[in-house]
Amino acid sequence: MRRVAVIGVGITEFGELWDSSFRKLGIGAGLSAVGDAKITADKIEALFVGNMSAGRFIRQEHVGALIADYSGIARDNIPATRVEAAGASGGLALRQGFMAVASSLHDIVVVGGAEKMTDVSDVESSLIQSSAADQEWETELGATFASLHALMATRHMHDHGTTREQLADVAVKNHRHGALNPKAQFRREINRDVVLRSPMVASPLRVFDCAPSSDGAAAVILCPFDIAKKFTDSPVEIIGSGQASDSLGLHHRKDICTMAATRAATQRALKMAGLSQKDVDVAEVHDNYTISEIIAIEDLGFFPKGEGGKATEDGLTSLDGDVAVNTSGGLKARGDPIGATGVAQAVEIVSQLRGTADKRQVKDADVGLTQNVGGTGATVVVHLFRRV
Amino acid sequence: MKDVGVVSYGAYVPHFRIVPEEIGKVWGVDGKAMGKGLMISSKSVPAPDEDTITIAVEAARNMMRRCAVDPKDIGALYVGSESHPYAVKPSGTIVAEAIEAAPDLTVADFEFACKAGTAAIQACMGLVGGGLVKYAVAIGADTSQGAPGDALEYSASAGGAAFLIGAQDVIATMDNTYSYTTDTPDFWRREGQRYPRHGGRFTGEPAYFRHVMSGGKGLLERTGMSPEDYTYAVFHQPNGKFPTRVAKQLGFSPEQTKAGLLVPQIGNTYSGAVPLGLAAVLDEAEPGDRIFAVAYGSGAGSDAFDITVTDEMATFRRDASPTMNELMASPKYIDYATYAKFKGKIAKERD
Amino acid sequence: MATAPRYWRENPSRYNMVGFKCNNCGKYYFPPRIICPLCHRKSVGKTEPVKLKGTGAIFSFTEVHEGMDEHYVQKPYIVAMVELEEGAKVTGQVIDCDACDLSIGTKVRATLRKLSEEGSAGVIHYGYKFVPVRENGERPGDE
The missing domain is CATH 3.40.47.10 (Thiolase/Chalcone synthase)
Structure with a gap:
């Protein structure tokens, strides 16, 4: 198993973000992580997206493909996978990304997590949360x-x-x-x-x-530990x-x-x-x-x-x-x-x-x-x- | 025909009560005087998660706890009510499943205003007496509705009782029954309407009194019995006044009617009224006691019963389920606003 | 929403608390399972549906003030985890009482109530809720 490092992180503001759509949030966090890691899009080999319930919050399934598309990496036909385990969706997406790099399947992997919760009523939101x-x-x-x-x-x-x-x-x-x-x-x-x-x-x-109920997204970039220093002076393993x-x-x-x-x-x-x-x-x-x-x-x-x-x-x-x-x-x-x-x-x-x-x-x-x-x-x- | 009777019984009354003063306060009516006139000091109110089906289930389960009958031996189950939760889809199927009597039985819902429960008892007597089924269950239960501000609001309440009819090990024999029926529109509810309408004073003499008197007299004539032969008498009780007056006119004393007169405490339970009155009587009756009962249903008709308590009552497990006194003890009193919310008279706008 | 079949197929457990007994280890479960989580494959063929008595004691409880919209009429309402006599634990509402009358250990029994309904025109769902058991003819909270 290879050692794995985080070479970039990105996060949007969290809150009731009335101006931001699900895709805008996802791309925002991803872009800032990619910028932080100082990598170019063509280096990305795979995307994992943690998301609990876009299907019910915004009636949109297939959000792995959506984020890949709007972040422009779908053009390179990279694999994009949505990961769901209710509140643990984000952590589990990170683990999927970790395993992909550790196993040598991929080198540079983006792990994102996003949820847009305020496009439904509070009543609907608590119903969706209870489905966990x-x-x-x-x-x-x-x-x-x-x-x-x-x-x-x-x-x-x-x-x-x-x-x-x-x-x-x-x-x-x-x-x-x-x-x-x-x-x-x-x-x-x-x-x-x-x-x-x-x-x-x-x-x-x-x-x-x-x-609270919140809108927001976060992303990290993973790569093999051995090459992490090529991208950043301060990798975290x-x-x-x-x-x-x-x-x-x-x-x-x-x-x-x-x-x-x-x-x-x-x-x-x-x-x-x-x-x-x-x-x-x-x-x-x-x-x-x-x-x-x-x-x-x-x-x-x-x-x-x-x-x-x-x-x-x-x-x-x-x-x-x-x-x-x-x-x-x-x-x-x-x-x-x-x-x-x-x-x-x-x-x-x-x-x-x-x-x-x-x-x-x-x-x-x-x-x-x-x-x-x-x-x-x-x-x-x-x-x-x-x-x- | 086999001799048939009651093998077991069970009752249920909701936990909540409202007093007439509380209702009158809202509508500018002297509620206390209204309650006094009706001889109703409080009426039962179903919780928001209760309906005729849940009341029927609870009564039927209380009935089953008191006997050792295998529910699979029940061949028929009828629920009589004027407030079945579904216009189309039986209440009885849920009760049959809930007491594990399904699927080898016949089930139907009965409706005849306030006497649907006793009509169900008669049907069960016929099936058991004719040898078609071993046991049959008759339930009278209601969550009756009184329109806001209507006189009915002071009395319309909720409750129900269930009777297991059979030919063996009966705690009371159903010796005779007689019904008196005419077409008399004193009270009705049209399809799709939320609240019933009634003919005001027309519900009295030509309706309740004529039918209950005729039913009672008809039964006495046919049996050759006289009022003093009975230990107990139970009459339909839309309020306290009517049954008290009809008892007197037929020749029954207040001592005979006292045990089965529940309306002062719980209001008019409609299809549950005579079944609950009978349950209260059976709670205290002893072997040899005779019970006279007349139910009334608007529209209109009466069902009269001649019942004798048997020696089996001495060993009957009454205490396996709550008695009427226990069911009526320590209720929770609510105000009109809570009552209005519970009964759906006020409702929240929902998505 | 046509959800009638989803509720209908659970009727035995919802109406009568039909649970599951593993005859390999003797443990009771509610709701029914397909295999015993302790005995795994050894439980296959050795399990049976069992009607639980529906009596037990409150293991934990809460008074819900911000509930689901479909229960708005009842708010606040009580949700409890009940430890049944057979040992299985089950979640359900406790009704016809106030939270201040309850404590961990209060004896309850199952009853049948409306759980929810699909609007005023849809199917009504019935199932178990719990009521405090009258002890010596009295219920908790009685004066």
Whole structure:
């Protein structure tokens, strides 16, 4: 297996981008990544696009071909593949690109992720998001996507004593980070009261416990590690890639306070990298809800089970904490254009490891991690990155 | 003809209630006085996810829990209602599946205003008595509608009861039945119309009273029984006034009608009314007790029944399902706005 | 939207909580599966559909305020994960009660209610929801 490096990253602004169509977003992120990598289009050998539900958000399937077409690379007839695993679509597209380069099938690969969510009503948008859960046995019975995470939160509070305030602290921290990220959807700090007084969505989760609906796209350029220096002085190596599955329905999990797929994917990625959790300096985790980040930082092994809330409250996941979590603002503040999210996480980690994260730069960041979740934990993709 | 009777029964009433004062407040009516006149202190309101089918299912399941009958031995199932959720597509098929009686049985929905449930009981008696089926299920259930501001709004409620009719191990024998039917348009709902219309005071003397009196008298004449021979009497109860008056005119005492008079607490459950009244009576009846019951359906007709409680009642598992008293205990009272939302009288614009 | 067949084929499980038992390991599942996720191929031919009792206890629950539009009349409504007596867990609404009357461990039983309907002209979908069980004749929340 060949070593793989990221030689370019690109990201659009995230938010309610009324002027931008799906294709405009996809091309925007791709162009900026290609520019960052200083490559020409004719060098691109393959395209992988992470996207959850263009078919329902904009009634457009076949978006691999669409992005290849509008980015002008379809003229060279390169293979373009759309990858879908709900919220983990972007992370999974990255893994497909990684495998394509690692296996020597391709040299230069573009991995993109995009979602255009605001062309449908809020009601339609939440219906589409709920399709990441089990339609027949969760959604049809009245469960919303938020309510399934609320079930996790209720149980986590019951089993581990996690407090309502600790959940709020996740949002407060991620807004603090997002305020430092010029691409973030929400660039203002909030306090606990803002979270605790926001309208209830599904008890105990309130509006400020939930990531927003967003438009946006992100892209990274991958190439064999050996030739990475030809394109950039600051390549970042992908040193581990892990993917795992679990039951689609939350009710079939052994423990709803644990995402077993996060644990398995993390173990696989760490094993490939030959590292342990202690080596990770900065992590982008899938905080689509505040409870998700608490569960994630436990299952990633940063903190023991049940201590994620306390660790957050104590500031251990802040920019200057033991492990800086969601320096971009996370899904909560940076925004969550579903298919783009997993790729945007990689963009942030690459920026951190290159030392170009500006005001939100984590000092001496050497190893970074991304954790991207599909559904309520049925698919998890974990990647590890290292500064070269 | 075999002797037939009730093998088991089950009832169901929704959890929610509204009081007449709450309705009157909205329409500029003295609701308290209205309630007093109707002898209704509250009426049941179905939750937004309830309809005649869910009520029928719940009643039928309560019925099945009380007996050891194999649902596959049920040969017929009829649901009587004036509020079937579908104009075309039977309610009974869902009930039959829900109690696992399908597919070897006949199913149909009945409609005869408020006596559709008792008409179903008569049909079941015929099938079982004639030996065509071993067991048959008759259900009377409704989520009746009263137009906003109409007098019916103070009474039209929801509930239902189910009866398993058979020839063996009966807890009560159905000794006789008699019906009295004429064409009398006192209350109707045209196809496609949301709310029924009624003839106001025309629903009284020429409709309810004439038919219930004739049905009751006809049964007494045919059986040679007299009112004092009965322990209990149940009459259709669109309000508290009508059954009280008709009982008196036929010669029944308030002691005889008390157990089966539910309308003061739950309102007029239409097709559920006499079936629920009978269920309440069976909740407390003892072997040897005799029950007289007359159902009324607008349009118009009455079904009268002569019932005797058997020794089987002593070992009947009443407590396997909630009794009427338990079903009516600790309801949740709602305001008119919630009621209007639950009943679809106000609705959100949707995409 | 012609979705009647999609719901119709699940009627046994939706109406009567027909689940699945693996006679290789003895475990119960709901909804039915094709193979046992523990026994894999060893379970082939050794599984059977089983009607679950529909009684159990709340494992976790939430009061949903921002729900799907089709449930707007009920909002807020309660969604729970229920641990059935047979051991399987199932997601469903808890009705005819308030969230403040419930806690983890509250006993519930399945009942049949309308789940959704395809507008005012389409098919009505029925299925299980849960109600708190009356204990000593009383339900949670009774004075």
